[in-house]
Amino acid sequence: MIGYVIRRLLMVVPVMAIVTIVVFVLSRVGPGDPAAILVGDFASSAEIARTRAAMGLDRPLVVQYFSWLSQLLHGDLGISIFSRTPVLELIVQSAEPTLLLTATAMIYSIALAVPVGVLAAARAGSSIDRALMGAAVLGFSTPVFVLGYMLAYVFGYRLGILPVQGYPGLESGFGPVLRSLTLPAIAIGATFVALIARVTRASMLEVLSEDYIRTARAKGLPGSTILLVHALKNAAIPVITMVGIGFGVLLSGVVVTESVFAIPGIGRLTVNAIFRRDFPVIQGVVLVISLAYVLLNLAVDLTYTLFDPRIRY
Amino acid sequence: MAARGHAADTPALRVRDLEVELGRGTRRVVAVDRLSFEVAAGETLAIVGESGCGKSMTALGVLRLLPGASARMRATELTLGEIDLLSLSPEELRRLRGDRIAMIFQEPMTSLNPVLTVERQITETLRVHRQLGRSAARARALELLHAVRIPDPERRLQQYPFELSGGMRQRVMIAAAVSCNPDVLIADEPTTALDVTVQAQILEVLLDLKRQRGMALVLITHDLGVVAQTAQRVVVMYAGRKVEEARVRDLFANPRHPYTRGLMGSMPRLGASQGDGPRGRLPEMAGTVPVLDRPAPGCAFAPRCALADARCTREAPPLVAFEDGHTAACWRADAVIEAAHGVD
Ligand SMILES: Nc1ncnc2c1ncn2[C@@H]1O[C@H](COP(=O)(O)OP(=O)(O)O)[C@@H](O)[C@H]1O
Ligand SMILES: [Mg+2]
Numbered sequence: 001m002i003g004y005v006i007r008r009l010l011m012v013v014p015v016m017a018i019v020t021i022v023v024f025v026l027s028r029v030g031p032g033d034p035a036a037i038l039v040g041d042f043a044s045s046a047e048i049a050r051t052r053a054a055m056g057l058d059r060p061l062v063v064q065y066f067s068w069l070s071q072l073l074h075g076d077l078g079i080s081i082f083s084r085t086p087v088l089e090l091i092v093q094s095a096e097p098t099l100l101l102t103a104t105a106m107i108y109s110i111a112l113a114v115p116v117g118v119l120a121a122a123r124a125g126s127s128i129d130r131a132l133m134g135a136a137v138l139g140f141s142t143p144v145f146v147l148g149y150m151l152a153y154v155f156g157y158r159l160g161i162l163p164v165q166g167y168p169g170l171e172s173g174f175g176p177v178l179r180s181l182t183l184p185a186i187a188i189g190a191t192f193v194a195l196i197a198r199v200t201r202a203s204m205l206e207v208l209s210e211d212y213i214r215t216a217r218a219k220g221l222p223g224s225t226i227l228l229v230h231a232l233k234n235a236a237i238p239v240i241t242m243v244g245i246g247f248g249v250l251l252s253g254v255v256v257t258e259s260v261f262a263i264p265g266i267g268r269l270t271v272n273a274i275f276r277r278d279f280p281v282i283q284g285v286v287l288v289i290s291l292a293y294v295l296l297n298l299a300v301d302l303t304y305t306l307f308d309p310r311i312r313y
Numbered sequence: 314m315a316a317r318g319h320a321a322d323t324p325a326l327r328v329r330d331l332e333v334e335l336g337r338g339t340r341r342v343v344a345v346d347r348l349s350f351e352v353a354a355g356e357t358l359a360i361v362g363e364s365g366c367g368k369s370m371t372a373l374g375v376l377r378l379l380p381g382a383s384a385r386m387r388a389t390e391l392t393l394g395e396i397d398l399l400s401l402s403p404e405e406l407r408r409l410r411g412d413r414i415a416m417i418f419q420e421p422m423t424s425l426n427p428v429l430t431v432e433r434q435i436t437e438t439l440r441v442h443r444q445l446g447r448s449a450a451r452a453r454a455l456e457l458l459h460a461v462r463i464p465d466p467e468r469r470l471q472q473y474p475f476e477l478s479g480g481m482r483q484r485v486m487i488a489a490a491v492s493c494n495p496d497v498l499i500a501d502e503p504t505t506a507l508d509v510t511v512q513a514q515i516l517e518v519l520l521d522l523k524r525q526r527g528m529a530l531v532l533i534t535h536d537l538g539v540v541a542q543t544a545q546r547v548v549v550m551y552a553g554r555k556v557e558e559a560r561v562r563d564l565f566a567n568p569r570h571p572y573t574r575g576l577m578g579s580m581p582r583l584g585a586s587q588g589d590g591p592r593g594r595l596p597e598m599a600g601t602v603p604v605l606d607r608p609a610p611g612c613a614f615a616p617r618c619a620l621a622d623a624r625c626t627r628e629a630p631p632l633v634a635f636e637d638g639h640t641a642a643c644w645r646a647d648a649v650i651e652a653a654h655g656v657d
Pocket of ligand 2: 369370501
């Protein structure tokens with residue numbers, strides 16, 4: 001197990017190397033000149049050239065890449081062109097609301113979706129099943145920003161029971177933070193809930209037709225034990241896999257939702273950086289999120305062992 | 314043989330006119346058709362027939378565990394000792410399953426839950442039906458593993474099914490099934506998936522447990538060799554119906570139904586009393602069990618029967634009693650006897 005974790009961590013290196021190359025190339029082939037953006041609309045071309053040289057943008061691409069990479073390896077993600085703040089600092093500052101938002105969305109989604117999927121599978125073909133799966137299709141096909149604005153309108157504006165803008169920060173206490181994250185978390189999680197509920201249902205249905213479920217019924221076990229112990233534990237692997245895959249969906253939702261609800265997180269940082277062509281920030285965010293994604297997938301693989309004794313690393 | 318408190322003449326399990334239907338409309342199949350049998354405490358009843366004859370559906374029908382929403386069962390009588398199973402609610406029925414009546418299945422490789430320990434799978438019946446605590450149930454599980462002759466039971470309890478061989482898994486299945494000392498144990502082809510030496514060991518374990526606990530054992534098999542070794546009485550099934558029933562000795566000495574003869578002909582080792590007469594008439598059984606979606610008017614076996622005449626395809630034969638406790642459903646039962654003795 002420890003050996004496996006170490007091997008997997010070593011495999012992060014080539015993956016991240018590829019990510020750095022892709023990030024670097026994408027940031028240089030796109031339209032727009034960061035130096036021109038930085039010096040502003042009224043700068044002369046000589047001024048722009050000077051800025052380019054100061055930023056090292058006039059050097060060969062390969063040289064630029066390796067000097068950037070060497071900085072990265074020293075933990076230096078560069079300086080924001082726009083705010084002149086170290087990128088790492090910006091990311092750390094924005095990380096808190098994003099982490100909390102993602103975690104809240106993830107936890108509530110799983111807590112809602114798994115019971116829904118189990119119930120739908122247990123009552124497969126019934127009107128409950130059809131209603132739940134209909135809701136799942138709706139949840140899946142509603143764009144995050146539409147849902148976000150709808151929630152903000154109903155709960156924030158009409159009912160006035162939950163805040164719809166901003167983020168108070170943990171220093172103001174857990175309660176206010178949770179209140180401000182509730183609507184965005186629901187908006188982000190809707191797709192995720194739908195995805196997980198459907199996978200849970202499908203996986204449960206498959207498991208429920210297995211011979212060992214018949215054995216459990218022949219033993220006279222209560223229906224809840226059969227569903228929640230005998231079936232769900234076997235159905236867990238595809239669900240966990242989908243949680244890992246769905247993490248990407250969740251992150252893309254974070255970007256949109258933070259804009260809708262004016263939450264100063266990584267999503268907003270990214271959107272602003274894209275508008276400003278603040279490419280060190282874009283690069284930094286993509287790198288950090290890629291790393292988080294790779295590590296999350298490792299965590300997912302390790303979670304399998306909790307559910308299936310046949311999986312050993 | 315400790316008959317558990319019921320009057321001596323009350324069978325442990327009595328089934329009368331059991332019918333099982335699967336599917337609906339054009340896909341409707343009558344898997345079991347008006348099947349009756351009973352088994353006494355301490356007795357082994359074999360139910361024998363080729364694959365697809367409705368043996369498993371009989372077992373699942375008795376336990377009311379039929380697959381899918383479209384499966385239906387009906388019976389005029391279904392009693393477990395004094396208990397009328399037909400009048401019970403699903404919840405009452407659940408409480409009896411695994412406690413008073415238990416079942417083991419054909420496929421040891423897939424019938425155990427792959428992600429639960431052996432301990433959990435043996436003790437859960439005790440914990441659910443007997444409210445035993447964890448350590449009491451565990452102690453009982455160790456005894457049970459000992460009873461089914463699993464070496465090193467302490468270690469086995471902590472293992473998962475994938476760490477066990479097929480034979481070991483079937484022993485675990487048996488241990489779990491008998492954990493609450495059921496009155497009736499239904500074993501659906503418990504050894505079919507196992508190799509021959511393991512088969513014999515598993516049958517021995519089953520018979521020992523039956524003897525020690527005075528259970529009624531319903532042993533489902535397609536193998537007359539197994540019947541000869543284990544059972545006192547036998548029901549021969551064909552296409553969902555009982556075609557013959559007899560004490561095992563009588564059946565082998567004097568089979569009445571051409572289908573039974575056919576099964577004996579395809580048996581690898583025949584009993585000593587079997588001449589080569591039937592082999593001459595029914596060298597092998599050509600054809601397969603019909604799917605009962607379009608019930609024909611006559612005897613279901615007629616298309617495969619060398620003795621069939623016009624009446625056999627026209628009219629279904631009723632079960633007729635011959636000597637004591639021996640019944641068969643065949644218009645040509647006398648011809649079967651003649652053929653067997655080479656008179657013809
Ligand atoms: N799940 C099912 N759905 C529909 N028909 C089935 C199903 N299982 C079995 N059958 C049919 O029921 C009949 C009896 O099957 P079964 O009881 O399994 O036979 P056996 O156990 O004697 O091999 C067969 O004709 C089979 O095709
Ligand atoms: Mg079968």
